[in-house]
Amino acid sequence: MAKYMHFKSSPGLPRARSIPLAPHAIMPLCAACEIREFTFCSVLRDGEIERLQAIVRQVRISPRQILFREGDDADNVYNILSGVLKLYKLLPDGRRQITGFIYQGDYLGIASIGTHSFSAEAASEVSLCRFSRRKLYQLFDRYPALQSRLLGIATDELTAAQDQMLLLGRKTASEKLASFLLSLARRMAPCGAGNHDITEPIPVPMSRSDIADYLGLTVETVSRTLSRLKKTGHIVIADAHHITIARPDALRDIAEGF
Amino acid sequence: MAKYMHFKSSPGLPRARSIPLAPHAIMPLCAACEIREFTFCSVLRDGEIERLQAIVRQVRISPRQILFREGDDADNVYNILSGVLKLYKLLPDGRRQITGFIYQGDYLGIASIGTHSFSAEAASEVSLCRFSRRKLYQLFDRYPALQSRLLGIATDELTAAQDQMLLLGRKTASEKLASFLLSLARRMAPCGAGNHDITEPIPVPMSRSDIADYLGLTVETVSRTLSRLKKTGHIVIADAHHITIARPDALRDIAEGF
C-alpha cells in the first residue's frame, strides 16, 4: 500500500440509486417485527417486548449519509432493518479501510470507550431501529439474557475480524475476492432462510471502490481480478451488481488458498 | 502477498531462550494475586474470590508449545500470569497471520461456536490460570458483573481488531512498524504502572518472523524497515530484542500516516 494513494471523500448529496435489495421493512411494532428472531430483540418474549418498544425509534437514511463518525459519542445502538451500511476507518491522507459491511438483522453499536472507533455510512437506503445505549443497558438487570446475547454478537464479530485479518495480511487478490464473494453469498441469503442458493446471482450492493477498501486493494485490482475470475469460468458477471458463482467448490478452493 | 510464500512451521522441541520478560508470577492463591486487578477476577471481591479459586488451575508452558489449535474445542479460558503468547491462523500452504500477541494480565478465551478460531502458541515461558469455561459461565448468574467484564474485554478486542485491519489493509511497511512499536511500548508498561517511560528500551519478546506475520509483511521487510527507522534516527536498536523509541512524536506521525 503506497501511502500517497488517495481516495475521494463522499461529498455532496446522497443520491438514491436503484440497487436491488431486500425489501424495505417498515416496522411500526416490535411485536410484529419480521426480523426480530435474528436480532438481540429475540431474547425478550412476547410479553416483554414492550420494554424495547418503549425505547426504540425508527430511523431512515439515504445512501452516502453518515450515521456517525469515528470519535462521536456512542450514545445509541442500532439494529439494521433493511439496507447496507459500511463501517470504516480513515487515515489523515484519506486512505480508507472498510472494517465491515452490515446488513439486515445485524447489530451495530459494540463500542469500547463510549465513542465510536469507526464511521458508519449508508451504502443504500437504510432503515434502522435506534436504541439509547443507556436505556438498553438498563434492561440488562432485568433481562440478563440480553447481555449474553450481546456478548455472543461481540464474540462472533471478533471471529469474523480474525478471518478478515488473515485475508488482509496474507491472501492474494484472487483469494480476497473469492473469499468476499462467498461470504457475500452466505450473508445475502434472506435472514434465516438457510443457505443462499449458490447458483443464483448474488446481489452486490456496494461499489467496486467499497470492495477495494474492504479488501485492502485498489478499484482497478478488484475490477481486473473479477474479470480474471470471469474469464476462468469461476463466476458470471451479469452486471456490476449481480454476480453468479459458477463453480462454488473451485471458488472455495481459491478462497482458502489451495 | 504471493501465495506460494511459505513459512517454517514450529516443529521440534520447545527451547527456552533468555528473552527478558516481566518476572514470572507464581501465584498459588487468587487472594494474593498481584495482577488480579487487571483481569476479570477483579469483579469478585475479597469474600467472593474463593469461587474462582475453586475452579482455577495454574498451567505453565514453554516456548513453541501450543496451548490449543484452531478448531479445538474451547473448553477452557485463560488469564496470562506472565509471558507472551501468539495467536494465529494458518492457510493450507503454511502462510500464517498472527492475529494478536497477548501478555501478562490478558484474557484468552473469547470463542464463538465452542471451538477456537485460532491457535495459541507460547512465545516465551508462559504461566496461565486456566478455568473451565462451563464453570466460569455458571458464575454469571450469581455475579453478573463477571459477564459485563467479559463483554467489555470482547469490545476492547474488537476495537483493537479494527485498528489492526486498518494497519493490514492500508498502512505502508514503515507505518506498520511504527504502529507496532508504539503499541508494544504502551503494552509493555508494567501492568497498570501508568505509561511506559517512552525513553526506556522496549523489550521485544517476539522474533522478526512473528512480527512479520503479525504485520502482514516478510521477515526481510521487517528487518529492512527497522534498519531504515534506525538510520533516520527514529529508533535505537540495542539488540534484536531491545528497541528504544528515540523520537516518539515523529514515530507517532509515521504510525498515523502523516
Place this chain on the structure above:
DNA sequence: CGTGGCTTTGAATTACATCAAACCTTGTGG
C-alpha cells in the same frame, strides 16, 4: 569452536498500485 537458528543486507523479481483513457449506465435538460 563449530553448528543451527535468527537477523541483516544485497540483487532481482513481481503482484499490485498508479496513471491514463475508454466505456457504460443512469439521470437531466433541451
Place this chain on the structure above:
DNA sequence: CCACAAGGTTTGATGTAATTCAAAGCCACG
C-alpha cells in the same frame, strides 16, 4: 426522445513497494 454530463467500471501501459532469492553476519549453546 435524444444529447450529454457525471459517476462508476473496465482495460491498458507503466512504475514501485514489498517479496523472493541468495548469502553473509551474529549469537547462543552444546
